[in-house]
Amino acid sequence: MKKVLKIFLLILVIGIFGGTLFFLYQKSKTKPVVYKTTTPTISSIVKKTVATGSITPRKEIEIKPQVSGIIEKIFIEAGKMIKKGDMIAKVKIIPNMVALNEAESRLNRANIGLEDAKKVYGRQKVLFEKRVIAAGEFQQYETAFTNAKEAVTSATDNLHLVREGVTGKAAESGNTIIRSTIDGMILTVPVEVGNSVIEANTFNAGTTVATIADMGEMIFKGKVDESEVGKLHEGMPLILSIGAIDNLKFDANLEHISPKGVTENGAIQFEIKAAVKLKKNSFIRAGYSANADIVLERRDKVMAIPESMIQFEGQKTFVEIETAPQKFTKRYIKTGLSDGLNIEVLSGLKIKEKIKSVEPQAPKAS
Secondary structure (H helix, E strand, O other): OHHHHHHHHHHHHHHHHHHHHHHHHHHHOOOOOOEEEEOOEEEEEEEEEEEEEEEEEOOEEEEOOOOOEEEEEEOOOOOOEEOOOOEEEEEEOOOOHHHHHHHHHHHHHHHHHHHHHHHHHHHHHHHHHOOOOOHHHHHHHHHHHHHHHHHHHHHHHHHHHHHHOOOHHHOOOOOOEEEOOOOEEEEEOOOOOOOEEOOOOOOOOOOOOEEEEOOOOEEEEEEEEHHHHOOOOOOOEEEEEEOOOOOOEEEEEEEEEOOOOEEEOOEEEEEEEEEEOOOOOOOOOOOOEEEEEEEEEEEEEEEEEEHHHOEEEOOEEEEEEEEEOOEEEEEEOEEEEEOOOEEEEEEOOOOOOOEEEEEEOOOOOO
């Protein structure tokens, strides 16, 4: 009995050992390499570059006061439409004390002169009516009285101008009322009632009271790398993708390429501008970020294959054609335009021929 048990255990050990060796042998056997294949397709090849930038109004202006002072009233708010000539704000003048004193003194002198001329005119009028003096002599006193009245009016307007920044006759058209110079939308109102404002002059750019833009005419401003700018020309079509507007593309036409580049992050960039074709019922806000696809070259309805299947032999280009299952032969081809993923095949291939992938197919898990 013991002898039979020993024989059984020996056979079992030999079986396990043999099975292990067979399993390891099978695992060590080299599996055949299987390559994926594909056939050429008829498609469009579009070579393009991308410019990053933003959408801005073509006409955007800053409204500044013509006089310095304090904002007394604001008649507008951001986001509203405005017409040319509409009131934006009113400025209260802070008068210069020296000029104010001189204006008040001038008015006082004018009043004194008027009173004197009035008295003289009254006396001379009585004499003229009694025919004591001639008409020509009386006319001189009448003219002096009229001039004295005009001097008072002028001095009064001058005092009002120094004190208020506008004469009484021109209260609605004076420099203290800031008005829009174009039709458009109010983008920003960076001042509040009580803020001091300064008029624009040789030494100061002046305080911006409002920014107004024509939102019906927008442009794309972006930058392209120096390696691509030589391929651009005015009139080229652009396709805009605006980050804030999903699933909607906008067409644009390139209308300006800067003749001078600027250095940004170690690379030379050139500014471009393109006129945006707006869509109905789609409002584009000023300052939206956008990307522009610029079509450099295009080929429609051409034979194309994945560029990853292309192999090189010196200056020659070839692919491997399947002649039998997993049997391939070299075929030289002539290529054309590439979009970075697919490449145009000009000659050397037929539409139904199978092409070997450069990378083998991943083996299935055993």
